[in-house]
Amino acid sequence: MTDSTGLPQPTTALPHEAYLTALASLDQVGPARLRWLLSYGSPELVWQLLRAGKVCDPPAQLAVKAEQLNKWVAEANLLNPQELWNKCCALGVGVLALGSAGYPPSLALDLDPPVVLFHLGNPDLISAPSVAIVGTRRATGYGLRVAEELGAGLAQAGVMVVSGLALGIDAAAHAGSLSVGPSGAAVAAVVGAGLDAPCPVRNRKLAQKVAAAGVIFSEVPPYVQAAPWRFPVRNRILAALADVVVVVESAGAGGSMHTVKEALARDIPIMSVPGPIDSRASEGTNRLLSDGAEPCLGVDDILMALGLSNIVRGSPNKRKLEAPLEQRPAPNEAGQRALAAIGWRPVSVEHLGLRSGLEFSQLASTLSWLETHGWIQRTGGWIERCARGD
């Protein structure tokens, strides 16, 4: 039996969510295969049929080979749904089946709703409006900063930020959103791995905070080994949960672009953060802009797209975007030379020395000055120019 939030209660009679979990835990079972399996009847019935080897003739488009079917039969005879269910209970992972009471309405109406949804945290916090902030794992300092600012700004405005708990932009957006504290909106994450280990180790603390202040969803049962194909599949849930998708930084191809495709299929507006045209990390976002995506120049633009701001673009009473008031002291001649040589792309000290033509001691003191005054920042051996001071 489950209560309204879908948190499992250990009982003697197994709920049908337990059988759903067991079915979803089978090797290489994704949403499409799970849906086909369920066409045989209730999860419990399918489980029994599978154990008896009576499930056959998969549709051709699912590409299920005979060996795969045999493997499932073997697995079904080995796996104990009760055990799986107990494991879910122990982790505190909730299970929501499509059509059950607590299932998020925005997903229920989706083109391709997940048949079963696992969650950590409180799924009732899912509420419109929500914005997906996505982007590359290999973000530049600029992208990380923007993602964090957007995350914080949206949370302040009461907008839920949805992201994927990956390194880079995802983590920065979550961190920004959480930085507002309890006064801000809830946070949501959709991950492509089982909820026993929802994210890279480096983000584990962040994931705990997200679960505490919001909810983490996954379509994958806990303790199922992570597989690369599950990540693109989860992007559709990410898109489906959002009212607007914002891409902060992305290369020409990648997970973010996949989310954009899913959003397009669902008629969800896409916004893109412009970046330097010679930055690899902004290749995809700039391409989106030239393809007609809305530019995102700040939190206000997103709020406007959500209809939460009555300021019309171009109208005289439009609230100004954060004024690019320069508060940093102007660099001297050598400093300007160095800044010009850095450009808007991270550069090594060695190249900087060559390009600027500055002598070693001058280079050292110039860089030190620029760093102290917030004109540049360093990551590893790289030097990066900062557009704005803190």
Next chain:
Amino acid sequence: MLAEVPSATLLGVEGHRVLVEVHVGQGLPGFTVVGLPDASCREARDRVRAAILSSKLKWPDTRITVNLAPTHVRKVGSGLDLAIAIALLGASKQLKAEAFRGLAFFGELGLNGTLRPILGVLPLVDALHGGRVVVPVDNLDEARLVRKDALGVSSLSQLVSVLTNEEAWPNPPLQEHEIAEGGDSCDLAEVQGHPVARRALEVAATGGHHVLMVGPPGSGKTMLAERLPSLLPNLDARGAMDVSRVHSAAGLLRMRNGLLRRPPFRSPHHTASLVALIGGGSTLLRPGEVSLASGGVLFLDELGEFPAAHLDALRQPLESGIIRVARANTNVTLPARFLLVAATNPCPCGIGQWGECRCTPGQIARYGRRLSSPLLDRFDIRLAVDPPEPAMVFASQRSGESSSEVRSRVELARLRASERGVTSNRELRGEALEKFAPISEQGQKLLRSRLESGSLSMRGAQRTRAVALTLRDLEGTGGPITTDDLEGALLLRGEEQQIGVVA
């Protein structure tokens, strides 16, 4: 019926005096060697017997006992052959005791009686006090580096004729060895671009600061490292002797060059075994690469590919300048005062351009973990080396300063460091730094702000201070450390974490 002849055996890079005693007496014919000889030393029996017979001398058909004293020191190698032969000839009355009194003998015997050169003549000869030494003629130059009156012979029969006054001592002219100037095969002038790395090498050569270079393949890490020895000043007399001694013990001393005056450069491959790197082996305790690099540069290319155990074994020598190799029955102390230059890629794929790397974060994290942070802590200079941009290479055909120009600055700056009673600024720590490296007020402010912002650790600040002092020495104007020096040192120190930061 008893004769004794002094000689020596090699352990590590030190010679140990050995007295070869031979007793020829009544009993069943037999030949035994006692006194802890190793296998190659015990084989001396057969070589000595054959050599004596083929030199038309008499083999006593009685009981022969050879004792190598002191008996608790392990005797290694074939260098005692000649001493055994001479003592045996003395004990069997074929040579008078007066004939070889005051002489010590070294050399391996061939079956036909010729004398073959041996390893480590320099430390062996040095271990004996008083008396003259007789060595194989091929080792004569090496022996004369420490003993001008050393004698060289080419065969046992020649030596016997000399000792029986049938012949005079052969006396090849003493060769005076010039210090080979410009002996380094490569020059800093050949390096295109790399303005920061050039300066870094100069600072490393002056202050003895260890250098870590992080960069993609083809960025010139190896090229830069190979040029570092050419910036180091010539070894002084004592340093040259120490270096030559180690190279002699390893059999690497090239005789024609006399004492090694130029700092050595060693670059072991990452598949080198622990013993090859650190030194040891069960009997000879041969000096390893770290000892061969003592007084010069040890270059470890692809640092991340070296097994972690090997790298952590470097920590003791990096700290103390010596390495103690201990085995069940012996232990030796080998010199290991080297300048460590290491190179590594930033990540497994090695593509260094921003945004081009295709390694997963997990791969990069694993790669970074291969190097322990105590080891990384030892590097005062951490350079991000990049291949020069093609446009830059062709734009600036002007070549940089040559090694000799830089070296003259290094020599001057080192003079200043030597006034502090240390060979290099690297060795200054704690109180010595407080005493010798005062910082200007502005500079103290800079360091404080870096410490407060957390971008510099306490230890990092100390090391930065030492590098800044080296920069001050290079400046040559004296006075307390300025902000310029500190900023330069901070730039050379780089970020704490460089490996695995590739975007």
